[in-house]
Amino acid sequence: MLQRPRRNRQSAVIRDMVEETRLSVKDMLFPLFVQAGSGKKTPIVSMPGINRYSVDLLLKEIDECANLGIRSFALFPQVEESLKDSIASESHRKGSLYLDAIHAVSSRFPEISLLTDVAMDPYSSDGHDGIVKDGQILNDETLPVLAKMAIAQAQAGSRLIGPSDMMDGRVGYLREALDGAGFSNVGIMAYTAKYASAFYGPFRDALESAPKFGDKKSYQMNPANRREALIELELDEAEGADFLMVKPALAYLDIIALLRENSHLPIAAYNVSGEYAMIKAAAQNGWLDGEKAMLESLLSIKRAGAQVILTYFAKEFAQLTKA
Ligand code: PBG
Numbered sequence: 001m002l003q004r005p006r007r008n009r010q011s012a013v014i015r016d017m018v019e020e021t022r023l024s025v026k027d028m029l030f031p032l033f034v035q036a037g038s039g040k041k042t043p044i045v046s047m048p049g050i051n052r053y054s055v056d057l058l059l060k061e062i063d064e065c066a067n068l069g070i071r072s073f074a075l076f077p078q079v080e081e082s083l084k085d086s087i088a089s090e091s092h093r094k095g096s097l098y099l100d101a102i103h104a105v106s107s108r109f110p111e112i113s114l115l116t117d118v119a120m121d122p123y124s125s126d127g128h129d130g131i132v133k134d135g136q137i138l139n140d141e142t143l144p145v146l147a148k149m150a151i152a153q154a155q156a157g158s159r160l161i162g163p164s165d166m167m168d169g170r171v172g173y174l175r176e177a178l179d180g181a182g183f184s185n186v187g188i189m190a191y192t193a194k195y196a197s198a199f200y201g202p203f204r205d206a207l208e209s210a211p212k213f214g215d216k217k218s219y220q221m222n223p224a225n226r227r228e229a230l231i232e233l234e235l236d237e238a239e240g241a242d243f244l245m246v247k248p249a250l251a252y253l254d255i256i257a258l259l260r261e262n263s264h265l266p267i268a269a270y271n272v273s274g275e276y277a278m279i280k281a282a283a284q285n286g287w288l289d290g291e292k293a294m295l296e297s298l299l300s301i302k303r304a305g306a307q308v309i310l311t312y313f314a315k316e317f318a319q320l321t322k323a
Pocket of ligand 1: 119120121129164165199200201202203204216271272273274
């Protein structure tokens with residue numbers, strides 16, 4: 001036998017030498033949830049280890065994560081039901097919980113990167129990512145709301161926005177709105193291929209943001225579709241996106257690889273709440289080694305071609321690798 005692949009697997013040092021993919025905390029972006037009040041830390045039942053924080057404790061949590069080497073975060077707000085309406089007014093109201101939180105985080109930690117979320121659903125009394133009329137999600141009527149939100153976030157200190165809504169044309173619309181308001185340095189991480197997925201369940205628990213009727217299939221992509229992701233890629237590139245994102249990650253590794261092969265922009269992948277919950281639940285039952293399953297799945301996302309991984313495992317990964 002001339003070729004014996006096992007020769008390169010025979011010791012730890014040789015295995016390390018030929019290792020093709022290595023995870024670093026620098027690859028990761030840690031999503032966090034903020035809620036009103038002070039001194040509040042509320043566990044998310046379907047996401048063991050993840051909490052919703054009031055702003056004071058959020059700052060503490062970010063400080064702790066920063067000391068572990070995490071430099072990138074995303075932030076999502078839980079909005080009180082009484083503040084929700086059909087046009088998401090709360091999403092761009094000065095003095096809102098979310099805008100105040102962005103301001104607090106970006107002024108206290110100027111060196112970190114904070115991805116701020118542009119979408120109506122946390123503020124919408126319909127629980128949808130667009131304005132609803134007669135059961136339809138209106139596209140072009142939603143764009144100005146998203147633009148107000150993006151500009152308000154930039155004014156509050158955001159340097160990177162993440163439109164997670166999937167309305168057509170929103171990347172270009174937001175790019176133009178930001179530029180027009182003097183924010184040409186604010187980047188856009190586009191949710192390029194965001195699928196209508198069952199894996200968002202625990203996130204909607206965390207924010208109480210589930211749609212009040214129907215589903216999101218008229219705007220999020222059909223999980224059966226691969227070529228359609230290339231249409232979204234071409235549009236987001238042409239409209240000025242700075243990052244392209246695939247979401248979820250684990251059931252869509254082929255889509256991550258596809259985007260990686262077809263664009264020169266950095267590719268991000270969102271290892272979503274349900275993907276986190278599955279591993280945690282199995283580990284709690286003693287059915288899986290949670291730590292190994294975490295590392296293997298994060299590795300697969302990077303190997304598929306993601307340069308940035310949004311993951312609820314970021315802190316655990318940082319703790320594990322710092323030790
Ligand atoms: C909605 C939004 C969702 C997530 C991020 N932004 C859920 C949805 O589309 O209903 C899900 C993230 C996760 O599951 O971790 N704008």
